[in-house]
Amino acid sequence: MAQPVLSVKNLTKKFGEFKAVDNLSMDVEKGKITLIIGPNGSGKTTMLNCVSGLYAADEGQVFFRGEDVTKNKTHELVEKGLVRTFQVSSPFTRLNVLENLLVSYGLNSGEKFKWAPFSSKWKDEEKDAMEKAYRVLELLEITELAHDPAYTLSGGQLKLLEIGRALMTDAKMILTDEPAGSVSVILAEKIFSHIRELCRNQGLDFLLIEHRLDIASKYVDYVYAMDSGSVLSHGKPKDVFEDIKVIESYLTVKR
Ligand SMILES: Nc1ncnc2c1ncn2[C@@H]1O[C@H](COP(=O)(O)OP(=O)(O)OP(=O)(O)O)[C@@H](O)[C@H]1O
Ligand SMILES: [Mg+2]
Structure with a gap:
């Protein structure tokens, strides 16, 4: 593999003496959609929380585009283009979809605040933000929702808004926990096809956790299977899904 993106x-x-993530190593290839699977409690979310700066790891390192970002806080990672969807998710429910996108614009560019006193520059910024928001709406095919308050959106539409908000930050890589969780099959397929489109045509890398293997397996390039905080198996989707260790881990009830 060339230098991994992550x-x-x-x-x-x-957590106390319990190792939720246990000496885990993983390389995520650029230009790919990488899926993390594993039974409930296998440490997937905890791992993502460490990678995205929400938790400080006890041991180990995280590199993003070759840079050691282990000690980076979430906002520093966002500035570098590593964005976790739920951290920019919880939408402002009273704002509409367009406004929710606009407030995420520039989250990874401290530079922009310096321009505040210079009104012409500021107006350019507003214009850029608006144009970008409309491009994101089109990309995700939610333009017709632009003026709907966020509280009126369905679960699946909210997931699309989460991705949209990440795109407004100029994310280079998106980490997402269950993008198709508790949404209809049709919307889940739509979310995954947008993810694939963003990866293939916009150059975004994705690392995602998903339990809906029937749907996710059609869209992802590479899979890591976790169990008890470690990597149990990794490889092409078909190989990992057919790996007997992986099948058994899903069947074993943890105490
Ligand atoms: N903040 C916490 N404090 C104590 N234990 C925790 C904490 N967060 C997670 N755990 C424990 O760590 C283990 C891994 O949890 P984690 O949420 O990472 O699993 P997961 O693979 O994401 O599961 P799921 O598929 O259900 O989302 C579980 O045993 C969980 O109870
Ligand atoms: Mg989880």
């Missing part, structure tokens, strides 16, 4: 090396995260 590299996790020997990551451990403990």
